[in-house]
Amino acid sequence: MTNDLIHATAAELAAKIHSGEVSSVEVTQAHLDRITETDGKVHAFLHVDTEGALAQARRVDEAVKAGEQVSPLAGVPLALKDVMATECVPTTVGSKILEGWIPPYDATVTRKLKEAGVVILGKTNMDEFAMGSSTENSAYGPTHNPWDLDRIPGGSGGGSSAALAALQAPLAIGTDTGGSIRQPGAVTGTVGVKPTYGGVSRYGLVAFSSSLDQAGPCARTVLDAALLHEVIAGYDHMDSTSINAPVPPVVAAAREGLNGDLSGLRIGVVTQFSGEGYQQGVARSFEAAVSQLKELGAEIADVSCPSFDYALPAYYLIAPSECSSNLARFDAMRYGLRVGDDGTRSTEEVMSLTREAGFGPEVKRRIMIGTYALSSGYYDAYYGSAQKVRTLITQDFAKAFENFDVLISPTTPTTAFKIGERANDPMAMYKADLCTIPANLAGTPAMSVPSGLSDEDGMPVGLQIMAPALQDHRMYRVAAAYEAARGAFGGPSL
């Protein structure tokens, strides 16, 4: 029974809970037990909220018993990335600077999950301030990939994706600034979606790079991701960059995709994302996916987006620049860590000592890169040029979408690398985000859906699908059709 519950999809669990076949408390307890059994090895969670999860589960069970209409995912457990503020539950962002901080309010995403009856199991591990591609930059130790515990689960949202792969939760929330939902999804064999920028509120999401940060759903199936997408998306007056437009019909699109017909759909293969630096097993998995999409009726052709070659350098100027500004709020005065306040030191000295003690090396590197890129004399050459590249990338997307409904590429050039392998080489680490960054710079939606396992190392590979802004449903349709054609590819043994 327990085994069935942890293997079930969110859609299946919701149906069973709402029909009274099982209780949300049973489902929640099964997942809490699974966390207890496996998280010593995986370390997906930074905080498990047993009491809060069971209380929410009981509320849903009572509502079901009373015959009340409950929302589509009510009673289903979820793992929440520790970047989202949760009232009365610790929120660390993977950083020592917020160790022990208990937010006095909920992020909009948190609030929407609670209102929809979703059961929040706890907070998941992440690279500090979402800066990283391996979850090794967490101040609380790395998360391990359930497929091979010696390998990284991707990042920054490695905890959320690892929790899905380890059957600790059927649903999770991530945030994606340069690929932090999609790349962990790819390397753990799970689905990860970055919605259109502005589609999901950033209120209460601890800011890294505000013009790029976007929260989104993570799941083991495309339909589950779509169901979660509709719970968290929508206009929010608390976020001035929130888009005031209807939520794209992603659930209907995922269901439509399951009929397996993509006749007439035009798919562009981005030629920039292949060749040197791409692992053979990843390339072969991608070729197989292209063949399957053709069999489903899609018309597939190559498309060149030359400016995408400059997306990585542009990103590693824009994101650090925004982070150097955003992280100025960690000043040791209003919340979080304070170090060195011995009565003799000034505010500025305490601030510098606290930030030195509270931030890890990658965060410091990015703050300094951003400080440099924004300083007078260098602004035009660095930040100014990066903003122009952003324009070119947006234009390349627009041109490509004149001829294609969606674009595809591998999600990431390699499968999960070994823990420690790239830890001392920032540029090598940054390359994990090569294919995912353009969509962040353009604000367009993109997702990763598993394309099976690499024949070289048996590790999961991801297929990235990109769509124009507010056309999120297009990629869900393609992903659902592909997922059904691809079939099952097994799971990790823990």
Next chain:
Amino acid sequence: MPSISRDEVAHLAKLARLAVSEDELDLFAGQLDVILQSVASVGDIATADIPPTSHAVPLTNVFREDVVRPSLGQQQALSGAPEAEDGRFRVPRILGEEA
């Protein structure tokens, strides 16, 4: 493209209010140099005629009605403060820093 010196990294750390150690200065000077050399390639295609994009979604100012809504109370706002006194944030001395 000019390379970044150890002294420049020390200056950046000061601007960013990071009391970095001597060892970190050595480490970061090398790493920042590699990163900056690498990202400088944006200059290769960023010609004068291209307008910059600061934000993916074109937005103008967002206005809303000026109405009173519930917000954090004083106690909640101070709940995460390292130190508080008389309903206020208590901070280290802010005057005479250059003394």
